[in-house]
Amino acid sequence: MSFPVVRHRRLRRNASLRNLVRETYVTVNDFIYPIFVAEGINKKEEIPSMPGVYHFSLDRLEEEVREVVDAGLQAVLLFGVPAEKDAIGTSAYDHNGIVQQAARKVKEWAPQLVVIADTCLCQFTDHGHCGVVEHDRRTGNAEIVNDASLELLVKTAVSQAEAGADIIAPSNMMDGFVHAIREGLDAAGFEHIPIMSYSVKYASAFYGPFRDAVHSTPQFGDRKSYQMDPANLREALREAESDVQEGADMLMVKPALAYMDVIRMLKENYDLPVAAYNVSAEYSMVKAAAQNGWINEKAIVLELLTSMKRAGADLIITYHAKDAAGWLK
Template sequence: MDMSHRPRRLRSDGVRSLVRETELSASDLVAPVFVDATTDERVPIGSMPGHTRVPVDQAAERVREVRETGVEAVIVFGVPESKDAEGSRAWADDGVVQRAVRRIVEETDAYVITDVCLCEYTDHGHCGAIESGARADPHMTVDNDRTLELLAKTAVSHAEAGADMVAPSSMTDGMVGAIRTALDDHGFESLPIMSYAAKYESAFYGPFRDAADGAPAFGDRRHYQMDPANGREATREVALDVEEGADVLLIKPALAYLDVVADVRETFDHPVAAYNVSGEYAMLHAAAEKGWLDLDAVAHESLLSIKRAGADLILTYFAEDVARRL
């Protein structure tokens, strides 16, 4: 047996770190922050241990806590005080995200990304204005082109509040182009868009829907979010967003879709983001509570695997805990 090739030579202490292919740092991570206009105190999110909804007047304090760990960026989600069929509180000047972003920008040095979607703001929980009769007919779905108008208004309102980046997440056809045009028309030509370019209709979103109060009141989202069975379709979806002007390409979820992350990294030159979603976070916590896994170790390994697959930045609920240990 020829033993001239011994990979173990490079696994000893000292050299191991020198030949390490992938490094994870706090600056790779984006921490989600939930701001709730219906409360005046922090509300724990039961299915996401360690996370809370915070009132608007504590939004900046919450972001300062994130910054203290070395994480530089946050993405802000809002829970409004009221909801309606079109989600009009999403673009209101005094909306929950708009008020929170103003405070965060004024009081911290964090890089502020905002989620641009309507599911938290509509009384039906879908990601846009619904077609006539949709409540009674499960085959009806979101009115794509009407929704584009609402998403564009929402993105502009976030930019006016001081957001550094907007992140449309509704998987509405044409959303990047509509938002890019609206931002440019309002003088925000330099504001980047991180598109949820390949977002799947995943079973891993359950805890987030508790956190953001955004579960559908009827039906599901299979008519606009991607089929988990499809990989090649992601390339097409991402290419369309690139053509429309997306600056960063996000894949969601992350761990169950590392093949998609790797394919997008290989195919496109744009920065690639991946969302390590609530269900991926919750299942590791649940296993750790049972004593089956070391939470710190599997959290770090999970994020490292996402980075190794090709993600340049990672949205994750583990951001603060992992950053503290890096």
């Protein structure tokens, strides 16, 4: 049958009908809110390239945690901004590192809040790379070495779990990182702690404001030797398959907006929860356009978040989380 018997507009006539047949719903339970914790005292400093997002020192962090809880959000993702960095990211796995201290504080103030710890070295190394760097004496070339990096990432993950992190989220893109961290957590008695793997993380231009936030721009070269080529789709399946076999509990695609096809592909091929990271530049572009009066921020944000959910994301990491939670009430 076709027109005039079939009329698709019948189910769009009013809001109530549209609500009855809506296929995709976004709720506050879908969101994970990233927080940047910095060393220092009495610090709440707006990140210039991310309007509305701040660095918080530990003594100011509670006010942000209270806002998150009041908004009805279920989870936060902690990133640390240390005062000092070195070649091997020592403060990443320090018992009193900034992320470890923040995790303990958040669990003290809001025990019900799920604390996710980003597990990487880039914020903590003086060279800005996500692993250990070795220099070839003959050529002078630098290489981010894989297996030596895994040892430090395991130490970081275990220290974060010891501090109270509910989920470990390794974002380093070293080969075998899920296997190594799973073994390390289990050996330390944290077999109950899940791993949310940054399974498909592209070497993207959309990370610029984030690198501004954590001062992690590489001091030489780039991250293309370990993060994925944005042109590749089938490779994402290989990356995700490795993480599934190594024991990941959740799979992530980062960034989100330019990689909706990848989100859908992982959703269709695996039965693990899929997370989408609505990254810094995706956020900042919307904020800049809204501040200029070019767009309706609320409508745009909710449409974008709905598109991620429709593509297959079960969880959405987004800097819009607090605002979106309010708009959805």
